[in-house]
Amino acid sequence: MSNDSVLRAQHLTKRFGASLVFEDVTWEVHAQEVVAIIGPSGAGKSTLIRCINGLVPFESGTLELLGYQLTGGGRGPSRAVLQDIRTRVGMVFQTFNLFPHLSVRANIMLAPMEVKRVSRGQAAHRAAELLAMVGLEAKADMYPKRLSGGEQQRVAICRALAMEPEILLFDEPTSALDPELVGDVLAAIQQLAKEGRTMILVTHEMAFAKEVADTVVFMADHRIVEQGPARQVLEHPQTDRAQQFLQRVLRPGAPLGGASPASVAGGAER
Amino acid sequence: MTVLWHTWVQAFPAFVGGVRVTLELTGVSLLIALVLGFLLALARLSGVGVLRGAATGVVEVIRSIPTLILLFTAYYSLPQIGITVSGFVAAVGTLGIFYATLYGEIFRGAILAVDRGQREAAQALGLSPVTSLRTVILPQAFLRILPPATNQLSNLIKDTSLVFTIGLADLMFQAYNAGASNFRYFDMFILAGVLYFACYLILSKLLARWEMNVQRQRA
Numbered sequence: 001m002s003n004d005s006v007l008r009a010q011h012l013t014k015r016f017g018a019s020l021v022f023e024d025v026t027w028e029v030h031a032q033e034v035v036a037i038i039g040p041s042g043a044g045k046s047t048l049i050r051c052i053n054g055l056v057p058f059e060s061g062t063l064e065l066l067g068y069q070l071t072g073g074g075r076g077p078s079r080a081v082l083q084d085i086r087t088r089v090g091m092v093f094q095t096f097n098l099f100p101h102l103s104v105r106a107n108i109m110l111a112p113m114e115v116k117r118v119s120r121g122q123a124a125h126r127a128a129e130l131l132a133m134v135g136l137e138a139k140a141d142m143y144p145k146r147l148s149g150g151e152q153q154r155v156a157i158c159r160a161l162a163m164e165p166e167i168l169l170f171d172e173p174t175s176a177l178d179p180e181l182v183g184d185v186l187a188a189i190q191q192l193a194k195e196g197r198t199m200i201l202v203t204h205e206m207a208f209a210k211e212v213a214d215t216v217v218f219m220a221d222h223r224i225v226e227q228g229p230a231r232q233v234l235e236h237p238q239t240d241r242a243q244q245f246l247q248r249v250l251r252p253g254a255p256l257g258g259a260s261p262a263s264v265a266g267g268a269e270r
Numbered sequence: 271m272t273v274l275w276h277t278w279v280q281a282f283p284a285f286v287g288g289v290r291v292t293l294e295l296t297g298v299s300l301l302i303a304l305v306l307g308f309l310l311a312l313a314r315l316s317g318v319g320v321l322r323g324a325a326t327g328v329v330e331v332i333r334s335i336p337t338l339i340l341l342f343t344a345y346y347s348l349p350q351i352g353i354t355v356s357g358f359v360a361a362v363g364t365l366g367i368f369y370a371t372l373y374g375e376i377f378r379g380a381i382l383a384v385d386r387g388q389r390e391a392a393q394a395l396g397l398s399p400v401t402s403l404r405t406v407i408l409p410q411a412f413l414r415i416l417p418p419a420t421n422q423l424s425n426l427i428k429d430t431s432l433v434f435t436i437g438l439a440d441l442m443f444q445a446y447n448a449g450a451s452n453f454r455y456f457d458m459f460i461l462a463g464v465l466y467f468a469c470y471l472i473l474s475k476l477l478a479r480w481e482m483n484v485q486r487q488r489a
């Protein structure tokens with residue numbers, strides 16, 4: 001294990017009751033690395049990243065995360081540990097999940113003020129900076145339902161960034177968007193990658209994964225089937241399973257595929 | 271018609287006092303019901319099995335007993351075991367506890383109806399369960415609470431008339447009294463009905479405006 005590792009999973013296994021979601025996941029993420037997790041629906045991609053910020057517990061294996069040693073099963077980590085992890089790991093959801101009763105600005109200011117006790121003025125200042133970064137400074141006083149999906153997702157990214165997370169998780173950040181709105185969100189994520197942020201993103205945008213990700217993790221059949229440098233996994237997959245999957249999603253008009261017309265979008269398996 | 275007006279004007283001062291007692295009973299009972307109801311809802315939603323079971327039991331039992339029995343128990347039976355309470359306290363205690371079970375269910379339903387993604391988003395940002403409830407869940411549940419809560423309020427106002435049976439001088443009592451002295455029961459009960467309706471109308475309009483303001487503010 002190199003010393004700049006921020007996450008190291010060993011033999012992680014996750015079940016919901018009797019049904020297995022994934023097993024024997026062994027995986028390492030380094031500081032400033034951008035990881036794309038790809039794979040067919042139901043492979044356990046979302047569940048894996050939810051384990052990373054403790055939204056769901058795992059049954060066995062170990063997870064070294066931000067200096068904590070977490071083991072599966074039992075009662076899980078203490079509430080204090082969980083809360084610390086969650087403040088240091090940001091999460092962006094497929095369905096944005098902005099708080100509808102708060103303005104865009106208040107959405108971004110809430111957690112820094114409530115959790116980190118940042119002053120209102122400071123939180124507002126940071127919110128304005130973040131909104132400017134994604135080109136939404138003019139929408140600060142609006143309520144989420146007035147925004148397009150793409151704008152909402154960019155606000156959700158700002159909300160996560162406001163906590164200055166050490167790791168950012170994205171669960172299919174563009175899957176719920178109309179094709180013409182995907183580009184702006186991907187551009188925002190690309191900007192974060194350039195800044196050297198550590199990011200793990202579940203995505204169906206293969207072209208985007210190839211462009212921004214350093215490494216790609218391919219999950220299928222309840223496990224990590226293949227992982228490695230992005231170009232290698234996406235262009236020269238070693239396993240049959242990955243080859244099959246990539247062929248299907250990269251070929252437009254394929255039964256399970258359907259290439260998106262968006263500029264950066266390669267294709268999507270739904 | 272003129273006769274009706276005449277008796278109404280005569281009886282009115284006593285009725286005003288009755289309305290005051292009715293509103294006081296409603297207000298205090300409502301306050302008790304809201305606080306206890308909120309606690310009941312939290313208990314029923316909590317992860318602690320014992321708490322959840324106890325709260326569910328309390329709700330089921332109290333909901334199934336006629337309010338009049340609860341009221342008589344508080345007023346007539348408690349003194350037999352050495353606890354004497356005034357009519358007012360017995361009334362607001364009884365109504366408060368009974369309506370707490372109803373408001374508790376309203377709160378619980380409204381909290382459960384908030385999208386799961388909202389709780390997850392709050393959790394993922396590191397908000398503690400209490401902070402998440404206060405800043406994310408309850409503000410959203412609020413708009414779902416107001417309409418059914420207003421409905422129950424109309425029932426509560428009407429149910430305060432039960433205190434007539436233990437001799438509190440509420441609107442119902444004044445109507446009966448006035449009728450007994452001028453023998454115009456019909457006119458008196460109609461006036462009382464009109465005043466009950468007026469109380470409900472004013473309160474429900476205020477609540478509806480509150481709801482509208484909140485909705486407009488969040489648009």
Ligand SMILES: Nc1ncnc2c1ncn2[C@@H]1O[C@H](COP(=O)(O)OP(=O)(O)OP(=O)(O)O)[C@@H](O)[C@H]1O
Nearest residue numbers: 016020021039040041042043044045046047048172
């Ligand atoms: N809360 C839950 N309870 C029970 N089963 C669940 C739960 N969440 C997920 N699962 C199951 O776990 C499996 C993996 O789900 P997951 O959402 O992680 O897949 P995914 O790879 O993200 O798929 P998709 O690409 O469709 O988002 C699925 O079979 C799903 O039905």
Ligand SMILES: [Mg+2]
Nearest residue numbers: 045046047172
């Ligand atoms: Mg998923």
